[in-house]
Amino acid sequence: MFRSHTCGELNANTINTEVTLAGWVQKTRDKGFMIWVDLRDRYGITQLIFDENRTDKIVFEKAKSLGREFVIQVKGTVIERESKNKNIPTGDIEILVSELTILNQAMLPPFTIEDETDGGEDIRMKYRYLDIRRNPVKNSLLFRHNVAMEVRKYLSDQGFCEVETPYLIKSTPEGARDFVVPSRMNEGQFYALPQSPQTFKQLLMVGGMDKYFQIVKCFRDEDLRADRQPEFTQIDCEMAFVEQEDILNTFEGLTRHLLKEVKGIEVDKFPRITYDYAMKTYGNDKPDIRFEMKFGELNEFAQHRDFSVFNSAELVVGIAAPGCATYTRKEIDALIDWVKRPQIGASGMVYVKCETDGTFKSSVDKFYNQEDLANWAKATNAKAGDMIFILSGNAHKTRTQLSALRMELATRLGLRKPDEFAPLWVVDFPLLEFDEESGRYHAMHHPFTSPKPEDIDLINTNPGAVRANAYDMVLNGNEIGGGSIRIHDKELQARMFELLGFTKEEAENQFGFLMNAFQYGAPPHGGLAFGLDRLVAILGGQETIRDFIAFPKNNSGRDVMIDAPSTIDTKQLDELHIMLK
Amino acid sequence: MFRSHTCGELNANTINTEVTLAGWVQKTRDKGFMIWVDLRDRYGITQLIFDENRTDKIVFEKAKSLGREFVIQVKGTVIERESKNKNIPTGDIEILVSELTILNQAMLPPFTIEDETDGGEDIRMKYRYLDIRRNPVKNSLLFRHNVAMEVRKYLSDQGFCEVETPYLIKSTPEGARDFVVPSRMNEGQFYALPQSPQTFKQLLMVGGMDKYFQIVKCFRDEDLRADRQPEFTQIDCEMAFVEQEDILNTFEGLTRHLLKEVKGIEVDKFPRITYDYAMKTYGNDKPDIRFEMKFGELNEFAQHRDFSVFNSAELVVGIAAPGCATYTRKEIDALIDWVKRPQIGASGMVYVKCETDGTFKSSVDKFYNQEDLANWAKATNAKAGDMIFILSGNAHKTRTQLSALRMELATRLGLRKPDEFAPLWVVDFPLLEFDEESGRYHAMHHPFTSPKPEDIDLINTNPGAVRANAYDMVLNGNEIGGGSIRIHDKELQARMFELLGFTKEEAENQFGFLMNAFQYGAPPHGGLAFGLDRLVAILGGQETIRDFIAFPKNNSGRDVMIDAPSTIDTKQLDELHIMLK
Incomplete structure (x- = not known):
């Protein structure tokens, strides 16, 4: 065993215990006859003491050579500290070291490994593995893990089944730009990375898997505005044999569970406002109602x-x-x-x-x-x-x-308090929005969204006035989730594609498999997706998602740490039947 | 609410209850004056009865029109069945239907939706959404979900943190062929999809996240032998400040937990045998010891x-x-x-x-x-x-x-019993294997695997004899997991790359970020990865992984359901700065 304890667990109750610890040197104080070292691991900091009078001479000399971020292993005895530090859980004790092993040396890190670092964004991203040693980033990743675990627990307990859908799918020109993957075995053809598992989750509903979820990476090749990532994570959900009300209740339940479990906050039933009310009252469809x-x-x-x-x-x-x-x-x-x-x-x-x-x-x-x-x-x-x-x-x-x-x-005015949470539902979104540029209607949510039954007749007469069974969950001025009741009727789906300017051939070519599936007994269904990165950041009281992602990309879509993307061999290109332009 | 109950939960205790059910018509029996319908959903089958004497005439006529796989909603009363069916949980009751809504009609499915279907592999894959309605496939997906949940619970309880690593990474010529993704924003450059998160998990160890796991999709563009998929799922794990023994104990614990929780089987401590012993005693390194x-x-x-x-x-x-x-x-x-x-x-x-x-x-x-x-x-x-x-x-x-x-x-001889489980560890793998074709050594596990300290001197004199701190977990004749203690020393890692025929420039260009990270205080670390698809199939007592994957690809890497991969627009190619060859 490398260590008997972590650096976060020793305290006054463990005095006189013989322990083995391992971790990184946070800092050293050398008073000549006495050397203190703060030893850090994921769990905390424990003070080590090397004393000229009590420590073996060779060990004492070795301790003098320790630099910041050296990786060491020590054996020693837990003793009471003279000047206690009430700010940390291990502040009552220190370890009188008897053995010291330097497991690895370290060059001076390019920025300080402290909660408040002197490193700028760029250098922190280049050396992200050092940045992760810092509490704010480390804790954000642990927090994200907790949120994801609670999501899975809650949904699983509610009978949802997590199903993995494929990453190598088919490119569709609708919506944002796809990332594509040239196929070696199918010359001249390409897979696309999913922008969402939308069609697959609908096919799972047709397949009878009536409560589906998945925490899943999605991909959009868009020009990156601040705080957007080309790959992002969704909590993707779908249910069959439900009405809008069932979905709102289920995922309101999930969100209340999260607020309670990870924040210790109980919230009332979420207000529900219509899109029209939101626009008139707050000027946007994701109002901050704190x-x-x-x-x-x-x-x-x-x-x-x-x-x-x-x-x-x-x-x-x-x-x-x-x-x-x-x-x-x-x-x-x-x-x-x-x-x-x-x-x-x-x-x-x-x-x-x-x-x-x-x-x-x-x-x-x-x-x-x-x-x-x-x-x-x-x-x-x-x-x-x-x-x-x-x-x-x-x-x-x-x-x-x-x-x-x-x-x-x-x-x-300080009214956007990060520790206050005011979730709500915005419902009754318009089905379509008119795009001046292309001169045609676009789906406001996506082409699979169902119009409200009472508005269906308007489709032919006044498409812009048709309301959808679509809803967003909004938290503190951010849309954290959105979804809709889907169309499950082949004719209506065909009509929607027509309305959106698809020719019959285009619709067939791109979504034929879905419309085909609808002929074999599609149940009424609907769902929604949460943006996990944003949800975690907001729950964590932060404005930016970047520190909740272990290895984010910069605004040019580059991973500056591993230096990707990069060029590839001509041999690779040849095998993929492509060449650079 | 669409339904008050599922089709799996009504029984003798609920007689006289008014219920609403929804689901698919499994089959109908029309005796003229009496019609029985088996209504199916994810949870089971409930018998419906329409009786000329007791059912409203219009409802009765509508019931006559029902075909297989129609989606319906019924209201009715739970009554005791005359001829009980002891084989199903709902066999004591039936529903005397008062209201019937046809939610969606269905064309005749191309194969029977029964446990034993008449549909061959190809047609089942094309209509996978219908195949998923069948119990064997549906139950396999539910089983997979349970296994994944138990993995997460166990590891999370042990202090492991699930960290999402990126999917858009850097291509490396080492190992299997990468799938690549042309970058629009970085002309002439490509991302690669990860074959495993190997380097990222090692960087997380350098970052102090000492217990990491992730259930994650990985990608290999290889010619597909039977029962291989271009995208597959790993349970990827890594620990810092550990020795091989700690890792074996931890993941033996995980596997015992799974066998207990999902199979109800308690197994003894896993035997450990060396690679040499396995080869001499069983002729291969993944012996079936049932x-x-x-x-x-x-x-x-x-x-x-x-x-x-x-x-x-x-x-x-x-x-x-x-x-x-x-x-x-x-x-x-x-x-x-x-x-x-x-x-x-x-x-x-x-x-x-x-x-x-x-x-x-x-x-x-x-x-x-x-x-x-x-x-x-x-x-x-x-x-x-x-x-x-x-x-x-x-x-x-x-x-x-x-x-x-x-x-x-x-x-x-019937000795490979699917309900018997005999796990073991195979340890002390060779570090290298000589490849006759290329005339050089290849890493048997991967280039980051640590040689056994006592064999390090052999690296220069007899590389083929160097044993690695590498191990496989074997279950019923299948390697279900494998891993190693990693090199955490920059010099040794550089020596390894040299041994594997990398020039200094190649090593620097491909893995410079990792070797660079090793200079900033890398802890001793190691880990392993399980193949989830295979693990689930074996636990499920099956030889093939395909039915444990919701939407698998065929041996040409095609998704025959959605017809991917497919051609893309010239405009898309232009934006990506590539052209077809």
Whole structure:
């Protein structure tokens, strides 16, 4: 045995025990006659002591040679520490070392292996194996493991069966760009890596496996925005013989279980709001409801006065920023500049101070009287001491702008608390969205999503108005999961492909196997998928997913540690029947 | 709710309950005034009854239209069955149906959805979603899920952390052929899909994550022999600060846990035998020890007589086939023909009947006396009533031939019982094997395997004799897991690459990141990987892995259900900077 204990478990109860420990040298303090070493492993830090008077001379000399991150094994006795450290579990004791083996030396690491490191993102990624030694990264990986285990336990206990679906599948032009894999045995042909196991999980439903899940890697060859990865992990789920309500209840149950087990938090039943309500009230479909600041629509109280900006606007809409009536002119101007930045794109912003004496002071006082402003305050639910910010213009754009402002203000006001969790369901998504560029409808969720039965007739007359049996789970302003009830009827599925601009041949060629399967007794079914990377990051109270992924790629899709992708031999290319262009 | 109960749970205790069930029509029996329907879902079969006298007329007529595999929903009352079926859990009851909804119609399936189907392998694969409705396939998938869950539970309880390693990694010419993925964002470069997460798990050890596991897909672009898949699943494990003994104990514990939890079988401590012993005693390194028939080497008792075939042989070796002394001349000749087939390649076979009266009768009686033959019987542990079969020639080839015969005889004699489990460890594998074709040494396990410390000096003088700290777990004649203690020293790793014919540049280019990592404090470490597909199949008492994989590929690497791989657009090729050759 290499070690009798880990570096996290010895304490006052184990004094006088003979132990063997192994780990990395975190730091050394050499006082000449006495050397202390902090020995670190995955479980904690234990202090070692080498004492000129009590330690064998050769061992003592060897201890002098120890450098940071050396890998060592020691034998010794647990003794009480003179100056105790109450901040760590092992702080009451130290090990008086009798034997020391240097298992491996170490070069000086390129950044400090501390919770707060001096290493930047790039160098940490290049030496990710050193970064993982740091508590924040190590703990994130352990946390991710716990979350995944709890997901599996919960779903398995509920009768779900994890089924592995294939990674080498078929490329489909629909949706995002596929990663493809040239086939050596099938000349000129390619596999694709799955963007999701969507069709396979539907085929499992046709196959009678009525509760399926899988924690599975998925792949999208897209230009990487910040905090996106070309390979990402989904908790993919599907159920047969269910209605939307069954699915929402099941996965609300999963999320409540996770919050309880990994965060110790009990949450109430999740609010359910419609897509339309979310857009009107929060300006987006993944609202952060840890705080209020709901939109107040002001057209009724702001138009038909003398302020032409508002009169000509499709929408006048405001939010009340709590306690911000004290903002100085400078602070307000800075906020106005913020919404006018090209990323936001507002052309200006009106504000109303709700004074503590019940009066209002606004930037548009010459157009509006106190009664008007009182109506604005009422519509935005503003209290004395709040500041109302108002934007106007095209309805969709204005909502998007005000939503951005809402989030920015919440961040500045400290309302987005990482240890507070406010999950909700957004339901009744539109089935289709019109894409101006291609001049045709796209599936908002995906082409397998079922329209609401009561909206089916609209498919021919007003496709844009058709609502889907589609839902998202939203947590703290992030979509963490989304899904839908699927189409299980061959005719309706064919009609959907037609609506989405597929020719009969294209639909047959790409999804023929699915439509074929639907002819052999497909049950009603539906499901959803959670993004595990994001879910874990949010549960961990972090904004970025990168430290919850052991070996992430950078924004160019490169693994800078192993230096991939890389060139391959011409022989390999030849075998795959391809050549570089 | 679509259903109040599943088709597997109603019984005599639930008589008179009003229930809603949903599922597939397994079969119908129409007696004119009475219609019975077997309704099937994942959980079982429940009999429905439609009675002209008790069922609504419209419902009754609709029931007449039901065909096999129609998807229906029924409401009705649980009643006692007149003629009970003791073979199924629901055999005491039936449902008197009051409402019937046809959820989906079904075309006649291309093969019968029964335990014993009339569908051949090809058609079952094309309609795999129908095949999965059959109990043998469905139960195999459920069984696989249980095994995977138990693996995760056990390892997690032991402090192992499941870490997801990347799928888009770097191609290395060593080992089997990689599947590669052209990079769009990095022109002319390729990712590779992992053949195993080997280097990543070693980097996790350098990173201090001292107990790692992952159930993970791996990929090998090899010509597919029977029962191999281009994508397969490994239980991949690694530990730091351990010796070989720790690893064997840990994963022996895992396997015992699995046998107990999923098979209800308690097994003794696993035997451990060396590679050399395995080769000498069983003729291969993955012996099936559910039965005896150990090799007896006969050179001492068979050479220096007048039989020139044996005299000139490097090895004379035999096995005792229990109870086979009664074989007829015809049966013996058939066996001799069997070993002379080109796949086996023996030039002939000698046999000795161990008569029940203690005498021997052999095919070489003119060269050997009873005393000689008695020695042969002793060496092969033959009893009265057994038949000894003896092969001779080049030692390695002869062992391989006799091993094949041993397995064939055991199969014929019914000694390879699928419900009996005999696991063992084979240890002390050679580090290297000489490849005649390339004229150089190859790593027997992989280039990261550590030689035994006591054999390190042999590396320079007699590389072929160096033993490795490498081990395989063998179950019922199959290698189900294998691993090694790894090299954690940069110099030794560099020496290994040199021995394996890598130039310094090649080693640096392909594995520089690993050797670099070793400079920053690599702990001693080792691990192993289990093949999950094979493990599950063996535990399930099956010879073939295919039914334990939801969507397997055929021997040309094709998914015949979705028809992949397939051609892709020129636009896609252009974006990836490649063209067809």
